[in-house]
Amino acid sequence: MHTRQVRPKLPKRRPIKPGIPACYLLQTEKSEVDGNSAVRRWTFGERDKSRTTKTILMIGETGTGKTTLINTMVNFMLGVGWEDIVWFQIMEEDKKKSQAESQTSAITVYELFLETSSSCLRIIDTPGYGDTSSKEFDEHIAANLEVLFSSEDGIHEIDVVGLVVKSTQNRLTEFQSYILNAILSVFGKDIKNNIAVFITHSDGLPAANVITSLKEAGVPCAKDTGGEPLHFMFNNRQTDSREENFKSAWDLGQNSMKSFLSFLQDIDVKQLRMTQGVLRERKRLEACVYNLQDAIKMEELKQKEVQQTQSALEENRKKLEKNEDFTYEIEKAYKAKVPIQPSWWKISKEATCCTICEENCHYPGCWLVKDLSWCSVMKDNRCTVCTGKCPVSAHVKENMIYVPKTQKVTGTSETLKRQCQDLEKYKEDLQKQLNESIVKKADLLEQAYQCIVNLEEIALKGGSTIIHLDFLIEKMKETGDNDKVQKLEELNKDIQPSKKKRLARWAVL
Template identity: 45%
Template sequence: MVGETGTGKSTLINAMINYIMGVRWEHKMWLEVTEIPEDQTESQTKAVTVYEVNAPSSPFVLTVIDTPGFGDTEGFDKDKRVSEALQQLFKSEDGIHEIHAVCLVLKGTDVRLHERQCYILDEILSLFGKDIVKHILLLFTYKEKQILPKRMKHFIKESLSKYVKNDECVSFSFDNCQSEYCDEEDRESYKTSWDNGVENFSKFFNHLDEINPKSLDKTEGVLRARKQLDASVGNLRDRIELAELKKRELEQTKTALDKFENYKEEQKNFQCVVDEPYKDLVPVNASWWHWTKRATRCKVCEENCHYPGCWWVSDLSWCSVMDDGKCTVCTGRCDYTKHVKDYNKYVIETRKVTKTNDNLKEQYEEKVGEKKSLMAKLEKDIQQMEAEKIRLVEKCYQCLEKLMEDALKCTCISSFIHLDFMIEKVKETGNQERVQKLEELKKRAIEENRGLFERLCAYVQQMKI
């Protein structure tokens, strides 16, 4: 069950469980499993919750996966935590490995699709693999009739045609009124709501009974790929920056060396000032409301492997960037036991240092007395730094390409933030075919997410903070 905050998802889940438990109008009672906030615009559910209902009168066991409402006041950070929690649930040995349906809960009283709903819809659909598309159901709340008005049919056509063919959209309507308190004299006026609810849930479960469950392997892979993409891009940005700074340092040394006309005779007097890159471990700028902003970092490679790290992980072998106990991000692919998650992260800084003949001798040994050989060695190191950067960009591109192949929605906002960086770096490698492919993806993302980029810019600024 997924949907925007305020669509009545918690009320609908309660109604569904009441139906399965056999609660009817004449019983004059109402079971409430999920907390219903007084302000329906604020989601009270902070984590993914699984309800398992095994009612004696029901021919099946009902499992409902309830997700926090998307798009509330906590913004992007909380929405990202939903995907992390779902991945944990789908990956865990005793978790959920197949589902019958993904139910998008929508407010039937809405007359149009506003920008926040566009973002929410894209983010929800980006959580799943392409193979789940025929298992998407639309549940409209606050509606008494099953017949959808023309404006709602237009809503479905415009909003979901990118993912589901219009004739494949299966929808159900619920009025969400059963739980409302009423005086004794008003009870009969609510009987229609109860009767409609029983009828609608009967149709809903009859439809589910005709659906074969779908494995979540591809969806879990999409969730993992998206997390690994985020982590890889963050890590690769640092490593590319470090490679570029090291290359600049070598070029500064080479330029200074080139000025010596007779290096063999003057080498004792050789010195030059260069910008030397180094890594520094600094505290994460985390406030009490941002307790999730901890970094998972490798102590061997001295790299940030996942920042912000998986908020739900206590055993780092379960972190999204780990595969069979090994890190998929850091340079050495180190074991998870070589990693730590805390409120510190590595940053790349530069400092002015003076290079002397002794420094070069220590670095290049016997070549130090021969200017030509030393220049060749410096040039080789520069080329190696450039090759390393190209390798890192290639790795990042492959991760993005894997996501484009499997994800139901690969042009969502959370993926778009990587495209400019990738386009810039792939251009530097000279692969025009890939540059064109990425630019086409960016163009499609802009067209599909038109009007959302002010929100995106705010998010990017938030991540920088």
């Protein structure tokens, strides 16, 4: 890739701000990936498949200057120099929007195809994250990236993942670390050495505080020759003025772009097959753990029902022997099918459920699919989640889910007599039911644990997206398997504070 371009004629542009420099908006051809309005493609120039296209995916907190950085890359590729009195934007910045308003889960792919360059540039702009993020962000971003990486007309390889941070970033907050890890968790481990850091609002001095904060947070990325996180510095003041005292800021960006493009030229492109596998496993894991959580609750309710029956039997044993009348009360476990309760943060109001097992195979986060066989929990036309691993045909998608419940049932002496004509055998049967339920619960826990281990093996960042870890840790403790409890607690300890803050934020909202 050339490090300097000759600016071509640009007939497709619209003036957006007069002055020195005058700002123009590039006129791009807009389209959607796989017909999804939340995954957009904006293309400038004529696509030429014979030329190499370098792909960069940008990640950054709201307010870091990610938009300005993307436009800086575009202007460098266009050949805009200090002596020119123009500045081009591939997207228009709306500075009137608040941080909350600018939050969107939409992903935009900016493509720059220039006749004067032997290589083309593609920049994937992901939503900015920040303290106003909600659970909707977590769910939307992973789903939209899956659309982008899995669709036939999407993106199937990446050269660099760019992490954008401000030069004033002395440390990552717990919440910032959580969101950052949530984004990185969609990638496979093979992408680690393709992650570079872009430091914005820089004065050109060493960014020791930023580098230290990234190292302390354990952010995976490529390393420079000194073993430090590979980084490139930018000032973000390219549109302010062309006066001489702004020249150093311009030069900083130019030199950083030359260094970055040299790195981009040498780095090995990464196919996204492993990342696609991570995205699939993420969805299956989430669906599996939700399903197992309900199944474990159901087994506990069954155990309680058996224990209450045992207690009623013991308490009324003498009355049974004397044929006396009596009543007793137990809580009988059953599954109820109920409507999905509306909630502002839920992005999917439907669930894929098995009509044979009566289980929620994919809920929440089950996206619109044209055919249930395309649902992410299906493989080879069978469900990977429900107990019976039933065929697709046994499943329905609707706004109803199964919920474990209990109802109080009053039994009589006649009922108990019919059930236990052979008293000792009935007691043995009850104990057998209880033992089987205990074994099944342990098996369900093991399945959930293995799901988590499998994801950890391939995901760049796995722990931050694991749901219901508190629930699984509590239940695993009951089994006495301390090694597995320790593993789950290790995954949980780094994300727990931010999870609590995030849940508290949603509760207020």
